[in-house]
Amino acid sequence: MDLQKSANNTTLEPWISQAEYAKKLRPLLPVEAFFPNYSSVWLLLINVAILVLGWGIAHDLDQWSWGWLWLYLPFSLVMGNSIIVLLFSTHDLLHSKAIKHPSIRQFVSLIGLTLLWSPPTFWKAVHNREHHSKTNSSHDPDRNYLYEQPNNWGKWIQNLFVPSTEVHLFWLVVGMGHAWGMHMFRNLSSVLLFNNGLTNYPPAAFKVSLKERKAIAFEFLVILAIHLSILFYLGFHPVKLLLSYFLPIWIGYAGIMFYVYTNHMLCRMTDINDPLINSVSIRVPKLFNLLHLNFSYHTEHHVFPGINSNYYPQVQALLQTYYGDRFNLIDAGKAWRLLLKTPRHYKTENTFTDLKGEKIVSCPLSCDDDIDIRNAL
Template sequence: MNVVERETWITQAEYAKKLRSSLPPEAFLPDPSKTWILLINIAILILGWGVANHLDRWHWYLLWLYLPLSIVMGNSVIVLLFSTHDLLHSRTIKNPQLRQILSLLGLTLLWTPPTFWKAVHNREHHNKTNSLQDPDRNYLYEQPNNWGKWIQDTFVPSAEVHPLGLTIGMAHAWGVHTFRNLSSVLLFNHGRTEYPPAAFTVSTKERKAIAIEFLIILGIHVGILFYLGFHPVKLLLSYFLPIWIGYSGILFYVYTNHMLCRMTSINDPLINSVSIQVPPIFDTLHLNFSYHTEHHIFPGINSDYYPVVQGLLKTHYPDRFNLLDAGEAWRLMLRTPRHYKDENTFTDWNGEKSITCPLSSGSRESGARN
């Protein structure tokens, strides 16, 4: 099919209005199990640090036995983001103080104050998805060449990225993403900062809360380091390695959510978002985060019902819905540049390439979920 023209764009609200009546009422009820998932994964991390505190008593040739726990802890970092993400989109916990405490604990290893997350993700990203005002979009080629843009060019999957740069980026780019937006609102907060893709502002009350929450997060991290005695082996296996694994897993999803899509001035989730197909075990572990278009239509829905929403999208919008196998999505990321030349064209750092968005020609569905 031809590129979807602006006249045919459909807003998030219109999709939600059309599909909501086909969903069961329980899909919109609070789900306390997600809170338990958050608490269980906090407990896994605490247990991992408790075991790691005794690593200095292990013989060096037995240290590899800790690696499975490092992997499990890394997955817990992923689950903490996704479960807290669901918590802050829902009304599962009505007590604001308890909600804030749990979300702070859930986002601590992500260095992300929950008040900041609600601003950058819930308010800015969801309402302005892949538009010029979205802080999560690709940089424009015409934007100034600064450190933020250089980092994306050097470490984000693209046709130009070096494998070493991509490897380093997978483990660290989440921190860069948080730092550039967090520093923009804490240090400046005037909406004109040039190093994020799109700067935004927060209220004075939010800015104060973000600063306090960040200091608490910093204190927790310092506390973990002290608990582990700044021991290099303990830190590598139980602090840095789980964080690197967790960030890499998160970014695999984040990169494929929107960065392959066109920019849209109207928030049309079927045009500016992608859902990917992953093995069922990952949907179980990661709260169906692969159903990302579905999430953008119904941000507050119980994620257990995303597959139902996907079935409705396949029925009502088969030619608009971007559904990709995870491997295909990653290959497309590595075959295309990462800067926008215009809303439908990607280009490289030098502006020498002009690659039409690969998702402009309609549905890319490849196979069905089991």
């Protein structure tokens, strides 16, 4: 189903919970779809090896002639894609039982999330527990800010970086490479420094247990040590750092944020976790689905978080068959244009506004008149 929904199909209450979708659709999927996907572990390790190889080559860049340094740029691009794959493969690993031994699972996840600055214990709390159970509700740490929330530094930076009617092209470009880091800093600092669920600079603060907090702090120190080790290995050489550390990170974060922005930011808020209303799947070229573990099938993932991602297309076919009037499936280009044509703060659960509250726009995926959607496009 494409973006243009008829007025008859846009009033979709009552909500259907994730558990209800899963209960109906699971018997229609093959049993092996729910077996652990061991390929995600191998992909994680292969892309770690690619990054290590890239740093090994970069170690000798000071011996290259300036005229030949451009030859390293393809390595920068491949390393940037490896960072994307590390997030998505570790994401799948932590949703599944591909590695059953908890210590080995934690170690492999730590390696996979190091360049994302995300301790695996923190990731399981913020993503698996908070985001997946409270998707696009007022308690979801990954949602847009509410207009009524204070205009603090967290809200200001997100307003500066995210695609919207107000964003400046320069800050949008800067934000593509840095918004992920700000997201991590915002939520990590809230948990490590305060952990009271009351901090107002994330979209929605949350708490972790004392045991989790200690584990997050330890894992963060290990991550910091690994980053410093990479910088020392590269000798703090500006060219080496630019081409093999900063540029791959910027490329990787930009690719990740494209998916993150389109996952939920166009959707209305929902008190009940209805993934067909609060999530979006996007159509991308097949190559990107191959490279990125079908991450574009995001609604499908929210219906079945632990399923083998190779089976997302089958889940999508079932959603189109049984819930076609509810399912948000959009071309990636259209999703991006909609982001740039709508404000980014929730005025109500179904309307967006800008930082000053001067412009009010109905959520384009659930507005009452499909003419509004066509105009937005």
